[in-house]
Amino acid sequence: MSILDSREPGGAPSPRSFAIAHQRPRNSFVGCSRITDYEVLGKLGEGTFGEVHRARSKKTGALVALKKIIMHNEKDGFPITALREIKLLKLLSHINVLPDKRKKPIMYMVTPYMDHDLSGLLDNPSVHFTEPQIKCYMLQLLEGLKYLHENHILHRDMKAANLLINNKGILQIADFGLARHYEGEVPKAGRGGGEGRRDYTSLVVTRWYRPPELLMHLKRYTTAIDMWGVGCVFGEMLVGKPILAGESDGHQLELIFELCGTPTDENMPGWRTLPNAEALQPRPRTGNLSHRFREYGSGAVSLLRELLKLDWRGRVNAIDALQHPYFRTAPYPAKPHELPSFEESHELDRRKFHDRRAALPPAPKGGTVGRGPHDGPNASFSGDGYSSRNGANGAGRYPRNSRGPEERVPAWHRDRGLPPRPPPPADGDHPDGYRDGRGGRPPRGGGVGANRQDIDTYIPSYDRDAPRRDDRRRWDDRDRDRDDRRHDWDRRRGDYDDRARTSRTRSRSRSPVRDRDRDRERDRDRDMYRR
Ligand SMILES: Nc1ncnc2c1ncn2[C@@H]1O[C@H](COP(=O)(O)OP(=O)(O)OP(=O)(O)O)[C@@H](O)[C@H]1O
Numbered sequence: 295m296s297i298l299d300s301r302e303p304g305g306a307p308s309p310r311s312f313a314i315a316h317q318r319p320r321n322s323f324v325g326c327s328r329i330t331d332y333e334v335l336g337k338l339g340e341g342t343f344g345e346v347h348r349a350r351s352k353k354t355g356a357l358v359a360l361k362k363i364i365m366h367n368e369k370d371g372f373p374i375t376a377l378r379e380i381k382l383l384k385l386l387s388h389i390n391v392l393p394d395k396r397k398k399p400i401m402y403m404v405t406p407y408m409d410h411d412l413s414g415l416l417d418n419p420s421v422h423f424t425e426p427q428i429k430c431y432m433l434q435l436l437e438g439l440k441y442l443h444e445n446h447i448l449h450r451d452m453k454a455a456n457l458l459i460n461n462k463g464i465l466q467i468a469d470f471g472l473a474r475h476y477e478g479e480v481p482k483a484g485r486g487g488g489e490g491r492r493d494y495t496s497l498v499v500t501r502w503y504r505p506p507e508l509l510m511h512l513k514r515y516t517t518a519i520d521m522w523g524v525g526c527v528f529g530e531m532l533v534g535k536p537i538l539a540g541e542s543d544g545h546q547l548e549l550i551f552e553l554c555g556t557p558t559d560e561n562m563p564g565w566r567t568l569p570n571a572e573a574l575q576p577r578p579r580t581g582n583l584s585h586r587f588r589e590y591g592s593g594a595v596s597l598l599r600e601l602l603k604l605d606w607r608g609r610v611n612a613i614d615a616l617q618h619p620y621f622r623t624a625p626y627p628a629k630p631h632e633l634p635s636f637e638e639s640h641e642l643d644r645r646k647f648h649d650r651r652a653a654l655p656p657a658p659k660g661g662t663v664g665r666g667p668h669d670g671p672n673a674s675f676s677g678d679g680y681s682s683r684n685g686a687n688g689a690g691r692y693p694r695n696s697r698g699p700e701e702r703v704p705a706w707h708r709d710r711g712l713p714p715r716p717p718p719p720a721d722g723d724h725p726d727g728y729r730d731g732r733g734g735r736p737p738r739g740g741g742v743g744a745n746r747q748d749i750d751t752y753i754p755s756y757d758r759d760a761p762r763r764d765d766r767r768r769w770d771d772r773d774r775d776r777d778d779r780r781h782d783w784d785r786r787r788g789d790y791d792d793r794a795r796t797s798r799t800r801s802r803s804r805s806p807v808r809d810r811d812r813d814r815e816r817d818r819d820r821d822m823y824r825r
Pocket residue numbers: 338339340341342343344346358359361405406407408409410411414451455456458468469471640641642716765766767
Protein backbone atom coordinates (compact mmCIF):
# COMPACT_ATOMS: atom_id res chain seq x y z
CA MET A 295 0.00 0.00 0.00
CA SER A 296 1.42 3.38 -0.91
CA ILE A 297 1.60 6.07 1.70
CA LEU A 298 -0.74 8.22 -0.35
CA ASP A 299 -3.34 5.49 -0.16
CA SER A 300 -3.68 5.89 3.55
CA ARG A 301 -4.04 9.56 4.15
CA GLU A 302 -6.36 11.05 6.69
CA PRO A 303 -9.17 13.23 5.34
CA GLY A 304 -7.45 16.53 4.56
CA GLY A 305 -4.23 14.99 3.30
CA ALA A 306 -2.21 14.29 6.47
CA PRO A 307 -0.53 10.87 6.49
CA SER A 308 -2.31 8.37 8.70
CA PRO A 309 -0.45 7.16 11.80
CA ARG A 310 0.08 3.81 10.11
CA SER A 311 1.51 5.21 6.90
CA PHE A 312 3.63 7.59 8.91
CA ALA A 313 5.04 4.68 10.91
CA ILE A 314 5.73 2.69 7.76
CA ALA A 315 7.49 5.62 6.12
CA HIS A 316 9.62 6.20 9.18
CA GLN A 317 10.68 2.67 9.95
CA ARG A 318 14.21 2.57 11.28
CA PRO A 319 16.72 0.04 10.00
CA ARG A 320 16.30 -3.35 11.59
CA ASN A 321 19.78 -3.27 13.05
CA SER A 322 18.84 -0.26 15.16
CA PHE A 323 16.53 -2.54 17.15
CA VAL A 324 18.87 -4.19 19.55
CA GLY A 325 16.08 -6.18 21.09
CA CYS A 326 15.72 -7.47 24.60
CA SER A 327 18.24 -8.25 27.26
CA ARG A 328 18.10 -9.66 30.76
CA ILE A 329 18.11 -7.49 33.83
CA THR A 330 21.07 -9.60 34.97
CA ASP A 331 23.01 -8.13 32.04
CA TYR A 332 23.12 -4.89 34.01
CA GLU A 333 24.72 -3.88 37.26
CA VAL A 334 22.26 -1.55 38.97
CA LEU A 335 24.09 1.42 40.47
CA GLY A 336 21.41 3.49 42.17
CA LYS A 337 18.10 5.20 41.85
CA LEU A 338 17.80 8.26 39.60
CA GLY A 339 14.19 9.16 39.83
CA GLU A 340 10.66 8.07 40.36
CA GLY A 341 8.25 8.67 37.55
CA THR A 342 4.72 7.76 36.70
CA PHE A 343 5.73 4.33 35.48
CA GLY A 344 7.94 3.54 38.41
CA GLU A 345 11.54 3.93 39.37
CA VAL A 346 14.37 4.92 37.09
CA HIS A 347 17.79 3.44 37.97
CA ARG A 348 21.30 4.08 36.78
CA ALA A 349 22.99 0.88 35.62
CA ARG A 350 26.04 -0.36 33.79
CA SER A 351 25.90 -2.91 31.02
CA LYS A 352 28.05 -5.89 32.01
CA LYS A 353 28.68 -6.59 28.33
CA THR A 354 29.62 -3.16 27.00
CA GLY A 355 30.33 -1.17 30.15
CA ALA A 356 27.95 1.53 28.91
CA LEU A 357 26.03 3.54 31.47
CA VAL A 358 22.29 3.33 30.96
CA ALA A 359 19.06 4.34 32.65
CA LEU A 360 16.61 1.54 33.45
CA LYS A 361 13.03 2.69 33.61
CA LYS A 362 10.90 0.10 35.33
CA ILE A 363 7.47 -0.27 33.86
CA ILE A 364 5.08 -0.86 36.70
CA MET A 365 2.11 -3.03 35.88
CA HIS A 366 -0.51 -1.29 37.96
CA ASN A 367 -3.03 -3.97 37.26
CA GLU A 368 -1.96 -7.03 35.38
CA LYS A 369 -5.47 -7.57 34.05
CA ASP A 370 -5.17 -4.30 32.16
CA GLY A 371 -2.15 -5.66 30.34
CA PHE A 372 0.91 -3.72 29.27
CA PRO A 373 0.39 -0.01 30.03
CA ILE A 374 -0.65 1.94 26.95
CA THR A 375 1.61 4.82 27.98
CA ALA A 376 4.61 2.49 28.01
CA LEU A 377 3.63 1.05 24.64
CA ARG A 378 3.36 4.51 23.18
CA GLU A 379 6.65 5.58 24.63
CA ILE A 380 8.54 2.54 23.36
CA LYS A 381 6.91 2.76 19.95
CA LEU A 382 7.74 6.44 19.55
CA LEU A 383 11.30 6.09 20.79
CA LYS A 384 11.85 3.28 18.34
CA LEU A 385 10.54 5.48 15.56
CA LEU A 386 12.52 8.61 16.33
CA SER A 387 16.17 9.38 15.86
CA HIS A 388 17.55 12.85 16.48
CA ILE A 389 20.46 14.25 18.42
CA ASN A 390 18.10 16.20 20.70
CA VAL A 391 15.63 13.42 21.33
CA LEU A 392 16.47 10.68 23.83
CA PRO A 393 16.94 7.42 21.97
CA ASP A 394 15.85 4.01 23.15
CA LYS A 395 18.60 1.43 22.93
CA ARG A 396 17.07 -1.76 24.19
CA LYS A 397 14.03 -2.94 25.89
CA LYS A 398 12.84 -5.83 27.95
CA PRO A 399 9.21 -5.35 27.12
CA ILE A 400 7.55 -6.39 30.31
CA MET A 401 9.71 -4.70 32.85
CA TYR A 402 12.30 -2.13 31.82
CA MET A 403 13.08 0.44 29.20
CA VAL A 404 16.79 0.94 28.69
CA THR A 405 18.02 4.35 27.58
CA PRO A 406 21.48 5.90 27.53
CA TYR A 407 22.42 7.44 30.83
CA MET A 408 22.23 11.23 31.02
CA ASP A 409 23.99 13.05 33.84
CA HIS A 410 21.19 15.46 34.70
CA ASP A 411 17.64 16.43 34.20
CA LEU A 412 17.10 20.16 33.83
CA SER A 413 15.07 20.56 36.98
CA GLY A 414 17.66 18.61 38.99
CA LEU A 415 20.34 20.85 37.55
CA LEU A 416 18.39 23.98 38.48
CA ASP A 417 18.07 22.64 42.03
CA ASN A 418 21.80 22.10 42.38
CA PRO A 419 23.16 24.99 44.45
CA SER A 420 26.56 24.84 42.77
CA VAL A 421 25.15 25.26 39.27
CA HIS A 422 24.48 28.69 37.83
CA PHE A 423 23.40 29.04 34.27
CA THR A 424 24.98 31.65 32.04
CA GLU A 425 23.08 33.30 29.25
CA PRO A 426 25.19 31.54 26.55
CA GLN A 427 24.37 28.27 28.30
CA ILE A 428 20.65 29.00 28.41
CA LYS A 429 20.73 29.93 24.73
CA CYS A 430 22.59 26.72 23.95
CA TYR A 431 20.00 24.58 25.77
CA MET A 432 17.15 26.53 24.21
CA LEU A 433 18.49 25.99 20.70
CA GLN A 434 18.78 22.27 21.32
CA LEU A 435 15.33 22.10 22.86
CA LEU A 436 13.86 23.92 19.87
CA GLU A 437 15.76 21.71 17.40
CA GLY A 438 14.45 18.61 19.15
CA LEU A 439 10.90 19.91 19.19
CA LYS A 440 11.08 21.05 15.57
CA TYR A 441 12.06 17.50 14.68
CA LEU A 442 9.21 16.00 16.71
CA HIS A 443 6.62 18.36 15.26
CA GLU A 444 7.87 17.88 11.69
CA ASN A 445 7.38 14.19 12.30
CA HIS A 446 3.82 14.63 13.55
CA ILE A 447 4.59 13.97 17.21
CA LEU A 448 3.01 15.93 20.04
CA HIS A 449 5.08 15.53 23.20
CA ARG A 450 2.38 16.72 25.61
CA ASP A 451 4.53 16.74 28.73
CA MET A 452 7.11 19.42 28.10
CA LYS A 453 8.76 20.32 31.42
CA ALA A 454 12.19 20.79 32.94
CA ALA A 455 12.16 17.32 34.56
CA ASN A 456 11.73 15.74 31.12
CA LEU A 457 14.75 17.45 29.59
CA LEU A 458 17.87 15.38 30.12
CA ILE A 459 21.32 16.90 29.84
CA ASN A 460 24.72 15.25 29.82
CA ASN A 461 28.14 16.55 30.69
CA LYS A 462 28.91 17.04 27.02
CA GLY A 463 26.31 19.80 27.00
CA ILE A 464 23.77 17.79 25.00
CA LEU A 465 20.12 18.25 25.85
CA GLN A 466 17.60 15.54 24.98
CA ILE A 467 13.84 15.55 25.19
CA ALA A 468 12.69 12.51 27.17
CA ASP A 469 9.55 10.88 28.53
CA PHE A 470 7.19 10.06 25.70
CA GLY A 471 4.60 8.58 28.02
CA LEU A 472 2.02 11.19 27.02
CA ALA A 473 3.22 11.71 23.46
CA ARG A 474 1.10 10.81 20.47
CA HIS A 475 0.88 11.02 16.73
CA TYR A 476 -0.41 14.42 15.56
CA GLU A 477 -2.75 14.45 12.64
CA GLY A 478 -2.81 18.18 11.94
CA GLU A 479 -0.56 20.04 9.54
CA VAL A 480 3.03 20.33 10.63
CA PRO A 481 4.16 23.86 11.54
CA LYS A 482 5.34 26.10 8.71
CA ALA A 483 7.71 29.07 8.95
CA GLY A 484 5.83 32.25 9.79
CA ARG A 485 2.57 30.46 10.47
CA GLY A 486 2.63 29.68 14.18
CA GLY A 487 1.07 26.38 15.15
CA GLY A 488 -1.72 26.59 12.58
CA GLU A 489 -5.18 25.17 13.16
CA GLY A 490 -5.96 21.86 14.78
CA ARG A 491 -7.60 19.15 12.75
CA ARG A 492 -9.13 16.82 15.29
CA ASP A 493 -9.93 16.53 18.97
CA TYR A 494 -7.65 15.03 21.58
CA THR A 495 -7.96 14.98 25.34
CA SER A 496 -7.16 18.32 26.93
CA LEU A 497 -5.97 16.56 30.09
CA VAL A 498 -2.33 16.45 29.22
CA VAL A 499 0.78 18.40 30.26
CA THR A 500 1.84 18.88 33.87
CA ARG A 501 -0.13 21.81 35.24
CA TRP A 502 2.69 24.35 35.66
CA TYR A 503 3.57 23.94 32.00
CA ARG A 504 0.03 23.67 30.69
CA PRO A 505 -1.09 26.32 28.18
CA PRO A 506 -4.22 28.44 28.67
CA GLU A 507 -6.11 26.75 25.84
CA LEU A 508 -5.77 23.37 27.58
CA LEU A 509 -6.78 24.84 30.93
CA MET A 510 -9.88 26.10 29.10
CA HIS A 511 -10.33 22.61 27.63
CA LEU A 512 -9.66 23.22 23.96
CA LYS A 513 -9.61 19.78 22.39
CA ARG A 514 -8.63 20.68 18.85
CA TYR A 515 -5.17 21.73 19.89
CA THR A 516 -1.91 21.84 17.99
CA THR A 517 1.85 21.59 18.38
CA ALA A 518 1.59 25.05 20.03
CA ILE A 519 0.87 23.32 23.36
CA ASP A 520 4.48 22.12 23.45
CA MET A 521 5.72 25.62 22.59
CA TRP A 522 4.01 27.04 25.67
CA GLY A 523 5.94 24.49 27.73
CA VAL A 524 9.15 25.66 26.08
CA GLY A 525 8.27 29.20 27.20
CA CYS A 526 7.79 27.98 30.78
CA VAL A 527 11.09 26.10 30.68
CA PHE A 528 12.86 29.14 29.22
CA GLY A 529 11.51 31.35 32.01
CA GLU A 530 12.51 28.71 34.55
CA MET A 531 16.09 28.68 33.27
CA LEU A 532 16.22 32.47 33.49
CA VAL A 533 14.91 32.83 37.03
CA GLY A 534 15.99 29.45 38.41
CA LYS A 535 12.56 28.24 39.45
CA PRO A 536 9.24 27.43 37.78
CA ILE A 537 7.57 30.66 36.69
CA LEU A 538 3.90 29.60 36.78
CA ALA A 539 3.46 27.41 39.84
CA GLY A 540 -0.32 27.20 40.07
CA GLU A 541 -1.88 25.31 42.93
CA SER A 542 -5.05 24.42 41.09
CA ASP A 543 -6.19 24.73 37.50
CA GLY A 544 -8.08 27.92 38.32
CA HIS A 545 -5.05 29.36 40.08
CA GLN A 546 -2.90 28.35 37.13
CA LEU A 547 -5.07 30.43 34.79
CA GLU A 548 -4.95 33.29 37.25
CA LEU A 549 -1.13 33.24 37.21
CA ILE A 550 -1.10 33.09 33.41
CA PHE A 551 -3.39 36.12 33.14
CA GLU A 552 -1.24 38.01 35.59
CA LEU A 553 1.82 37.34 33.45
CA CYS A 554 0.41 37.47 29.93
CA GLY A 555 -2.68 39.63 30.37
CA THR A 556 -6.34 38.76 30.40
CA PRO A 557 -7.72 37.10 27.29
CA THR A 558 -9.60 39.34 24.87
CA ASP A 559 -11.00 38.84 21.39
CA GLU A 560 -7.81 40.43 20.08
CA ASN A 561 -5.14 38.47 21.95
CA MET A 562 -7.01 35.13 22.06
CA PRO A 563 -9.76 35.12 19.44
CA GLY A 564 -12.61 32.79 20.28
CA TRP A 565 -11.51 32.15 23.85
CA ARG A 566 -15.01 32.73 25.21
CA THR A 567 -16.32 29.76 23.28
CA LEU A 568 -13.89 27.32 24.90
CA PRO A 569 -15.68 24.85 27.17
CA ASN A 570 -14.06 25.96 30.39
CA ALA A 571 -14.05 29.69 29.63
CA GLU A 572 -17.76 30.30 29.98
CA ALA A 573 -17.63 30.98 33.68
CA LEU A 574 -14.36 32.89 33.67
CA GLN A 575 -14.55 36.48 34.77
CA PRO A 576 -10.95 37.55 34.96
CA ARG A 577 -10.09 41.02 36.20
CA PRO A 578 -8.78 42.96 33.15
CA ARG A 579 -4.99 43.14 33.16
CA THR A 580 -2.32 43.82 30.56
CA GLY A 581 0.23 41.37 31.97
CA ASN A 582 3.54 41.98 33.70
CA LEU A 583 5.84 39.81 31.58
CA SER A 584 8.03 42.68 30.34
CA HIS A 585 8.43 44.02 33.84
CA ARG A 586 9.00 40.68 35.49
CA PHE A 587 11.70 39.61 33.05
CA ARG A 588 13.17 43.02 32.21
CA GLU A 589 16.52 42.26 33.78
CA TYR A 590 17.17 39.50 31.23
CA GLY A 591 17.08 41.94 28.33
CA SER A 592 14.72 42.79 25.51
CA GLY A 593 15.69 39.73 23.44
CA ALA A 594 14.72 37.31 26.18
CA VAL A 595 11.50 39.22 26.88
CA SER A 596 10.59 39.22 23.21
CA LEU A 597 11.18 35.47 22.79
CA LEU A 598 9.31 34.71 25.99
CA ARG A 599 6.41 36.83 24.79
CA GLU A 600 6.30 34.87 21.52
CA LEU A 601 6.36 31.53 23.33
CA LEU A 602 3.81 32.53 25.95
CA LYS A 603 1.21 33.97 23.60
CA LEU A 604 -2.33 33.33 24.75
CA ASP A 605 -3.48 32.77 21.18
CA TRP A 606 -2.22 29.30 20.30
CA ARG A 607 -2.64 30.04 16.58
CA GLY A 608 -0.24 32.98 16.81
CA ARG A 609 2.22 31.35 19.21
CA VAL A 610 5.65 31.03 17.65
CA ASN A 611 6.55 27.59 16.31
CA ALA A 612 9.93 25.89 16.74
CA ILE A 613 11.09 26.79 13.22
CA ASP A 614 10.57 30.50 13.81
CA ALA A 615 11.75 30.47 17.42
CA LEU A 616 15.11 29.11 16.22
CA GLN A 617 15.45 32.22 14.04
CA HIS A 618 14.64 34.63 16.86
CA PRO A 619 17.10 37.54 17.21
CA TYR A 620 17.70 36.46 20.84
CA PHE A 621 20.01 33.76 19.51
CA ARG A 622 21.84 36.19 17.23
CA THR A 623 22.55 38.80 19.84
CA ALA A 624 25.47 38.89 22.27
CA PRO A 625 26.09 37.08 24.49
CA TYR A 626 25.90 34.37 21.84
CA PRO A 627 24.90 30.77 22.46
CA ALA A 628 27.64 28.53 23.79
CA LYS A 629 28.49 25.38 21.88
CA PRO A 630 27.47 22.25 23.79
CA HIS A 631 31.06 21.08 24.27
CA GLU A 632 32.00 24.44 25.75
CA LEU A 633 29.59 24.09 28.62
CA PRO A 634 30.97 23.16 32.01
CA SER A 635 30.32 19.73 33.43
CA PHE A 636 28.47 19.46 36.70
CA GLU A 637 28.02 16.81 39.34
CA GLU A 638 25.09 14.54 38.55
CA SER A 639 21.78 16.23 39.28
CA HIS A 640 18.65 14.16 39.19
CA GLU A 641 15.32 14.14 40.85
CA LEU A 642 16.53 12.16 43.82
CA ASP A 643 19.55 14.38 44.35
CA ARG A 644 17.20 17.05 45.48
CA ARG A 645 17.33 15.92 49.09
CA LYS A 646 21.11 16.00 48.94
CA PHE A 647 21.01 19.52 47.52
CA HIS A 648 18.54 20.57 50.15
CA ASP A 649 20.82 19.35 52.96
CA ARG A 650 23.79 21.06 51.39
CA ARG A 651 21.82 24.23 50.97
CA ALA A 652 20.99 24.22 54.66
CA ALA A 653 24.68 23.86 55.52
CA LEU A 654 25.96 26.61 53.26
CA PRO A 655 26.22 30.30 54.10
CA PRO A 656 24.21 32.65 51.93
CA ALA A 657 25.84 33.48 48.63
CA PRO A 658 27.08 36.98 47.97
CA LYS A 659 24.28 38.95 46.45
CA GLY A 660 24.26 38.55 42.70
CA GLY A 661 27.87 37.43 42.81
CA THR A 662 27.55 33.83 41.80
CA VAL A 663 25.28 34.31 38.90
CA GLY A 664 26.59 33.67 35.49
CA ARG A 665 29.18 30.95 35.31
CA GLY A 666 29.50 27.34 36.23
CA PRO A 667 32.45 25.78 37.99
CA HIS A 668 34.42 25.20 34.82
CA ASP A 669 34.18 28.40 32.89
CA GLY A 670 34.88 27.72 29.30
CA PRO A 671 35.57 30.19 26.57
CA ASN A 672 32.76 32.37 25.50
CA ALA A 673 30.93 31.45 22.37
CA SER A 674 29.19 33.30 19.67
CA PHE A 675 26.50 32.55 17.21
CA SER A 676 27.14 33.43 13.66
CA GLY A 677 24.47 33.23 11.10
CA ASP A 678 23.33 29.66 10.83
CA GLY A 679 25.56 28.04 13.41
CA TYR A 680 27.76 28.25 16.41
CA SER A 681 31.21 29.72 16.47
CA SER A 682 33.70 30.04 19.27
CA ARG A 683 34.74 33.36 20.55
CA ASN A 684 37.19 34.08 23.29
CA GLY A 685 36.99 37.18 25.31
CA ALA A 686 35.46 38.73 28.31
CA ASN A 687 32.38 37.07 29.51
CA GLY A 688 30.69 40.05 30.99
CA ALA A 689 27.92 39.89 28.47
CA GLY A 690 27.18 36.34 29.55
CA ARG A 691 26.33 37.34 33.07
CA TYR A 692 23.07 38.60 34.28
CA PRO A 693 23.02 42.02 35.83
CA ARG A 694 24.35 42.03 39.36
CA ASN A 695 22.28 43.29 42.21
CA SER A 696 19.23 43.43 40.05
CA ARG A 697 16.06 43.62 42.01
CA GLY A 698 13.27 42.55 39.77
CA PRO A 699 10.39 40.58 41.18
CA GLU A 700 12.16 37.46 39.93
CA GLU A 701 15.46 38.48 41.41
CA ARG A 702 18.01 35.90 40.41
CA VAL A 703 19.22 34.54 43.71
CA PRO A 704 21.38 31.55 44.52
CA ALA A 705 19.58 28.30 44.06
CA TRP A 706 19.59 27.44 47.73
CA HIS A 707 17.77 30.68 48.50
CA ARG A 708 15.10 30.09 45.99
CA ASP A 709 11.73 29.17 47.27
CA ARG A 710 10.38 26.63 44.88
CA GLY A 711 6.98 26.92 46.42
CA LEU A 712 4.41 24.50 47.69
CA PRO A 713 4.09 21.67 45.30
CA PRO A 714 1.00 20.48 43.54
CA ARG A 715 1.75 17.07 42.22
CA PRO A 716 1.85 16.15 38.59
CA PRO A 717 -0.82 14.25 36.80
CA PRO A 718 -1.18 10.55 36.76
CA PRO A 719 -0.67 9.38 33.23
CA ALA A 720 -3.51 9.97 30.84
CA ASP A 721 -3.21 6.60 29.25
CA GLY A 722 -5.70 7.42 26.63
CA ASP A 723 -7.24 10.42 25.03
CA HIS A 724 -10.70 10.61 26.41
CA PRO A 725 -12.10 13.64 24.71
CA ASP A 726 -14.35 14.39 27.64
CA GLY A 727 -12.14 12.94 30.28
CA TYR A 728 -10.71 14.47 33.36
CA ARG A 729 -7.51 13.43 34.93
CA ASP A 730 -8.11 11.95 38.25
CA GLY A 731 -7.65 13.92 41.43
CA ARG A 732 -9.72 15.67 44.00
CA GLY A 733 -12.34 17.75 42.35
CA GLY A 734 -14.11 20.83 43.35
CA ARG A 735 -11.28 22.36 45.30
CA PRO A 736 -11.44 26.13 45.28
CA PRO A 737 -8.44 27.68 43.63
CA ARG A 738 -5.90 29.33 45.79
CA GLY A 739 -4.94 32.90 45.17
CA GLY A 740 -8.32 34.17 44.16
CA GLY A 741 -9.20 32.01 41.19
CA VAL A 742 -10.76 33.26 38.04
CA GLY A 743 -14.21 31.91 38.26
CA ALA A 744 -16.43 29.76 40.32
CA ASN A 745 -17.24 26.88 38.10
CA ARG A 746 -15.61 23.92 36.43
CA GLN A 747 -12.27 25.60 35.93
CA ASP A 748 -11.89 25.50 39.70
CA ILE A 749 -11.75 21.75 39.69
CA ASP A 750 -8.27 20.91 40.74
CA THR A 751 -7.06 18.09 38.62
CA TYR A 752 -4.18 17.33 40.94
CA ILE A 753 -3.90 16.93 44.66
CA PRO A 754 -1.59 19.50 46.18
CA SER A 755 0.89 18.30 48.73
CA TYR A 756 2.05 20.43 51.63
CA ASP A 757 5.05 18.69 53.02
CA ARG A 758 6.85 21.41 54.96
CA ASP A 759 9.82 19.39 56.10
CA ALA A 760 11.03 18.16 52.78
CA PRO A 761 10.35 20.71 50.10
CA ARG A 762 9.87 18.95 46.83
CA ARG A 763 9.45 19.89 43.28
CA ASP A 764 5.87 19.72 42.28
CA ASP A 765 6.28 18.44 38.81
CA ARG A 766 7.18 15.03 40.13
CA ARG A 767 5.46 12.27 42.00
CA ARG A 768 6.61 9.73 44.49
CA TRP A 769 5.19 6.35 45.09
CA ASP A 770 3.98 7.00 48.61
CA ASP A 771 2.06 9.99 47.21
CA ARG A 772 0.49 7.81 44.63
CA ASP A 773 -0.62 5.30 47.22
CA ARG A 774 -2.23 8.14 49.13
CA ASP A 775 -3.79 9.47 45.95
CA ARG A 776 -5.27 6.12 45.23
CA ASP A 777 -6.88 5.92 48.66
CA ASP A 778 -8.10 9.49 48.35
CA ARG A 779 -9.48 8.81 44.95
CA ARG A 780 -11.39 5.78 46.15
CA HIS A 781 -12.72 7.77 49.07
CA ASP A 782 -13.68 10.75 46.96
CA TRP A 783 -15.19 8.87 44.11
CA ASP A 784 -18.80 8.84 45.19
CA ARG A 785 -18.71 12.43 46.34
CA ARG A 786 -17.39 13.58 42.99
CA ARG A 787 -19.41 11.32 40.81
CA GLY A 788 -22.38 13.62 40.59
CA ASP A 789 -20.11 16.46 39.47
CA TYR A 790 -18.10 15.03 36.69
CA ASP A 791 -18.74 11.35 36.70
CA ASP A 792 -17.04 9.61 33.83
CA ARG A 793 -14.71 12.50 33.14
CA ALA A 794 -12.67 11.64 36.21
CA ARG A 795 -10.80 8.59 35.08
CA THR A 796 -7.35 7.28 34.59
CA SER A 797 -6.22 3.76 34.00
CA ARG A 798 -5.49 3.28 37.64
CA THR A 799 -8.85 4.40 38.94
CA ARG A 800 -10.50 2.46 36.18
CA SER A 801 -8.62 -0.66 37.03
CA ARG A 802 -9.86 -0.44 40.59
CA SER A 803 -13.42 0.23 39.67
CA ARG A 804 -16.09 -1.97 41.10
CA SER A 805 -19.23 -0.46 39.63
CA PRO A 806 -20.85 -1.94 36.52
CA VAL A 807 -21.04 1.53 35.00
CA ARG A 808 -17.34 1.99 35.39
CA ASP A 809 -16.62 -1.51 34.13
CA ARG A 810 -18.65 -0.78 31.03
CA ASP A 811 -16.80 2.50 30.55
CA ARG A 812 -13.54 0.70 31.03
CA ASP A 813 -14.42 -1.86 28.39
CA ARG A 814 -15.33 0.89 25.97
CA GLU A 815 -12.06 2.60 26.62
CA ARG A 816 -10.18 -0.62 26.15
CA ASP A 817 -11.78 -0.89 22.75
CA ARG A 818 -10.66 2.60 21.99
CA ASP A 819 -7.17 1.77 23.24
CA ARG A 820 -6.73 -0.89 20.60
CA ASP A 821 -5.37 1.54 18.11
CA MET A 822 -3.26 3.64 20.35
CA TYR A 823 -2.26 6.04 17.65
CA ARG A 824 -5.82 6.97 16.96
CA ARG A 825 -6.03 8.90 20.20
N1 LIG B 1 18.14 8.24 30.42
C1 LIG B 1 18.14 8.80 31.64
N2 LIG B 1 19.31 9.17 32.21
C2 LIG B 1 19.33 9.72 33.44
N3 LIG B 1 18.23 9.98 34.18
C3 LIG B 1 17.05 9.62 33.67
C4 LIG B 1 16.92 9.02 32.39
N4 LIG B 1 15.62 8.79 32.15
C5 LIG B 1 14.96 9.25 33.24
N5 LIG B 1 15.81 9.74 34.16
C6 LIG B 1 15.46 10.32 35.49
O1 LIG B 1 14.24 9.78 35.96
C7 LIG B 1 13.23 10.81 36.08
C8 LIG B 1 11.87 10.24 35.68
O2 LIG B 1 11.95 9.73 34.32
P1 LIG B 1 10.75 9.86 33.28
O3 LIG B 1 10.30 11.29 33.24
O4 LIG B 1 11.13 9.23 32.00
O5 LIG B 1 9.66 8.96 34.02
P2 LIG B 1 8.12 9.16 34.12
O6 LIG B 1 7.60 7.96 34.79
O7 LIG B 1 7.49 9.43 32.82
O8 LIG B 1 8.10 10.48 35.03
P3 LIG B 1 7.02 11.63 35.24
O9 LIG B 1 5.79 10.98 35.76
O10 LIG B 1 7.68 12.52 36.29
O11 LIG B 1 6.84 12.34 33.95
C9 LIG B 1 13.73 11.95 35.18
O12 LIG B 1 13.23 13.23 35.60
C10 LIG B 1 15.24 11.84 35.35
O13 LIG B 1 15.68 12.46 36.53
